[in-house]
Amino acid sequence: MSYTMDESDDAIYSSIYNNESPSTADNNGCTSSRGGKGSVLNLKKGPWTSTEDGVLIDYVKRHGEGNWNNVQKHTSLARCGKSCRLRWANHLRPNLKKGAFSKEEEQVIVEMHARMGNKWAQMAELLPGRTDNEIKNYWNTRIKRRQRAGLPLYPPGVHVEDLHWSQEYQSSTSNITGVVDRRRHQEFSQLGNSKANVLFEDLHFANVLFEDLNFATSLLPGASDMLACNMLGTGASSYTPHSNNIRQAFQSPEHFQNATPQKNPRSFSISDHHPMYGGNQNPSDVMMIQDSHTFTDGMLPTSKPLFGAVKLELPSFQYSETGGFDQWKTTTPSPPQSDLLDSVDTYIQSPPPLEIDEPDCFSSCDTGLLDMLLHEAKIKASAKHGLLLPSSEKSFSSTTFATDATQNVPRVGESEAFQNIWTRSEIPIPTQLSAGGNSSAFAGYVVKTEELDRVWEPIRVDVTRPDVLLASSWQEQQGRFGIVRDSSSMSDALALLLGG
DNA sequence: AAGGGGTGCAACCGCTGCGGG
DNA sequence: TCCCGCAGCGGTTGCACCCCT
Structure with a gap:
């Protein structure tokens, strides 16, 4: 620090003034006349010099913290x-x-x-x-890094x-098409915001x-047919x-960022549909993506309402332990100096976007989205009509797989x-996500780390595969695959999903 | 070596809350 | 009660540095 306490303010002023920033505009209300100089000076902006630092330090030593606007009066600082x-x-x-x-x-x-x-200031109080x-910058950097890596x-x-926040945010959103005022949207779209992050x-x-x-569908050609059968009640x-564990699904925070009301006013409002943020939503309610154009990177690529x-x-x-499973459950390469948290987060890495040859085709991941939606709709429709669901209705049973799976796939229990x-798939979503419990959102969600350390390789999806085709246009494909549906049941189901 | 992109940090900007007149 | 100034907070931006090609 070049500043000496014996320097006169005038000398300092000369030093600072001669080093004036080219920026002269002052639109932040900081303009004021410089006391004692008799002249009006535009306040300096930009990086501080060591001389200016010295002046400020001296001021604080003499007058203490606070009264910052008096700094100009008592010193030569043009700040x-x-x-x-x-x-x-x-x-x-x-x-x-x-x-x-x-x-x-x-x-x-x-x-x-x-x-x-x-609440950066509050956090700062906890970190002497x-x-x-600093904390804010750290967090923003961190979330950017993790966002890129596809990490939560x-x-x-x-x-x-x-x-x-859920109620607060929801009150600021209007309806299902989601008109969010700018500030709220800004808050929400900022990924550093924990509320959004919860969702992500x-x-x-x-x-x-x-x-x-x-x-699974990529490994099991018949899987989507099974799903279709499920949807139709024939499986x-x-x-x-x-039903209380239904969640909306997107691919990643990045995807969600794209779905901003600003970019597309028809984008849906998260708060209206996420069980956590839509306070008056039945947890079993579903989201409706009214315009999935907003999902732009191919994971939910569709020009159709979804x-x-x-x-x-x-x-x-x-699936084969050494086969495609590793392709998706492995993590993206982590930074060499991956810290503790990163290493922990690696456990819950999600797969990167699929690489799809046909840009206009659904990725097969949509199979799950549609299938599950429709299945849920069917369940609700059945309930609505007083039909009892079989008590045994549950996840695809091992028996089912043992008989239906392709021969290349190990039987249940054979693959660690x-x-x-x-096990992971059977884990119900912790209630804390919607009710503020104390369990981890990923409790029990464990994958072997060595598997996660592998480099991910993109899965190329065969767009001619039945499940992909099915997902790409479920309505259109039904004829092609000879699927006969009860249109009234489907209508009922969709009506239910839409809040009917 | 150059340049282009990514990254991190410092500083700015706008808003809000609070207290005093 | 209202207005004004100030302090503080959180979001955003600008820029320097670094790395990779």
């Missing part, structure tokens, strides 16, 4: 009080801790963010020597609780389960009908990897 306060708080005040965050600090930040959202700006923001075990985490979870189904198996209901308990399929996924 507005706001800028001075910021500079002092973030860089000059004593006991500031510089450098990278320790793992403990990171842990605190993650946990605090899960609890309180973007750290500033809110919170590791398992971090309990995300924010019960009030939730969706992420659903996404992984979707990929279970997706991969012998189904998935566990935990309805989707998602159960988190999806049928698991058999399968058991992992099977």
